[in-house]
Amino acid sequence: MTEFAKDSILVLVDTTLDGRIEASTAELIGAASLVGTPVLVVPRGIAENAGNNAGDSADIVKELGDLGAATVLIGEASNINNPHDLVDVLSAAEKLVKPQAILTSHSAQGRDVAARFAARYRRGLLTDVVGVARDEEGIIAQHSAFGGAYQVTAAVTLNAPVITLRRGTVEHRPQPAQATQESLTLERTQRRSVTIESAETQTAVSERPDLRGAQKVVSGGRGMGSEEGFKLVEQLADALGAAVGASRAAVDAGFTQPSSQVGQTGVYVSPQLYVALGISGAIQHRAGMQTAKTIVAINQDADAPIFEIADFGVVGDVFTVVPALIDALDARKK
Numbered sequence: 001m002t003e004f005a006k007d008s009i010l011v012l013v014d015t016t017l018d019g020r021i022e023a024s025t026a027e028l029i030g031a032a033s034l035v036g037t038p039v040l041v042v043p044r045g046i047a048e049n050a051g052n053n054a055g056d057s058a059d060i061v062k063e064l065g066d067l068g069a070a071t072v073l074i075g076e077a078s079n080i081n082n083p084h085d086l087v088d089v090l091s092a093a094e095k096l097v098k099p100q101a102i103l104t105s106h107s108a109q110g111r112d113v114a115a116r117f118a119a120r121y122r123r124g125l126l127t128d129v130v131g132v133a134r135d136e137e138g139i140i141a142q143h144s145a146f147g148g149a150y151q152v153t154a155a156v157t158l159n160a161p162v163i164t165l166r167r168g169t170v171e172h173r174p175q176p177a178q179a180t181q182e183s184l185t186l187e188r189t190q191r192r193s194v195t196i197e198s199a200e201t202q203t204a205v206s207e208r209p210d211l212r213g214a215q216k217v218v219s220g221g222r223g224m225g226s227e228e229g230f231k232l233v234e235q236l237a238d239a240l241g242a243a244v245g246a247s248r249a250a251v252d253a254g255f256t257q258p259s260s261q262v263g264q265t266g267v268y269v270s271p272q273l274y275v276a277l278g279i280s281g282a283i284q285h286r287a288g289m290q291t292a293k294t295i296v297a298i299n300q301d302a303d304a305p306i307f308e309i310a311d312f313g314v315v316g317d318v319f320t321v322v323p324a325l326i327d328a329l330d331a332r333k334k
């Protein structure tokens with residue numbers, strides 16, 4: 001039987017509804033490798049999707065090894081979208097490995113599994129973490145609190161912490177490794193569980209990058225004035241190859257769809273570039289984008305709070321500045 005490193009960190013592979021590995025898995029492995037040895041947990045259905053034949057998981061083991069996983073543990077999950085099944089797989093992995101931390105994505109699935117696991121086994125849960133590190137007592141997690149106004153360090157003092165990691169916050173990527181594979185033996189808990197009879201993926205038809213995990217985001221606010229005016233946000237996004245975001249005011253006014261909302265009650269983004277057009281910078285909006293590496297704001301009010309966190313700001317009318325910016329970007333491409 002495999003001997004697991006003392007500093008093993010269990011990482012639950014992050015997947016799409018149809019069982020493909022999310023790009024954020026690379027980041028989870030990166031975070032785990034900063035504090036220990038990444039041991040990946042993969043539900044069987046996902047391994048089968050990745051392999052050529054049912055049960056052939058060599059491809060996924062190689063893929064995860066290339067991302068830096070030391071070991072890949074594969075456990076039977078009757079439904080990869082059922083969080084109860086995933087908690088069973090995770091708990092079998094935890095018993096086997098005795099890790100120093102358990103890491104999931106802060107995605108809908110990752111949050112769901114992490115919370116259920118922590119509640120079932122009475123573990124400390126650290127959510128929406130933007131960085132992990134070690135101090136003399138063990139693993140610590142960093143949070144970006146109150147709209148990014150404060151960086152908070154938190155630790156769990158009993159047992160291995162369960163940590164959900166915000167996407168786009170960890171840049172470190174470890175060297176590729178020759179991952180070994182092991183099967184998990186699961187004890188089915190007889191707990192009450194949901195049965196998922198079918199799951200359907202709704203694919204948004206868009207050429208633009210997905211807002212979650214995008215490297216560049218252009219967002220528009222109430223200052224865009226109307227649905228028609230909001231098209232300028234999309235035009236700048238296309239000129240930059242960026243995803244489109246919005247403030248809640250823009251969504252509530254019907255300028256764009258709710259899935260574009262960035263902020264406390266919307267999507268959290270952490271891109272390399274965030275461009276805010278006609279957005280005042282309310283704390284609830286900042287909560288979702290303050291960790292962007294470079295923030296550019298265009299607003300006609302020089303006192304708008306967004307300028308407090310912007311790296312570059314233009315005080316002006318979006319309907320004058322943005323078309324000029326698009327022209328300049330187009331001219332560069334020629």
Ligand SMILES: Cc1cc2nc3c(=O)[nH]c(=O)nc-3n(C[C@H](O)[C@H](O)[C@H](O)COP(=O)(O)OP(=O)(O)OC[C@H]3O[C@@H](n4cnc5c(N)ncnc54)[C@H](O)[C@@H]3O)c2cc1C
Pocket residue numbers: 220221222223224246247248249250261262263264265266267277278279280281282283284285288298299300301304316317318319
């Ligand atoms: C519990 C709770 C949760 C919330 N969650 C979120 C959330 O997830 N995301 C979110 O965004 N908000 C959220 N909000 C709402 C938030 O408080 C703000 O109301 C909202 O972010 C404001 O959106 P805005 O900046 O587009 O609009 P406004 O605050 O009205 O700002 C519009 C800006 O556009 C500028 N402007 C106007 N015309 C032009 C022009 N022609 N050119 C340039 N600039 C112009 C103005 O100067 C102004 O600064 C939440 C609120 C609550 C209470």
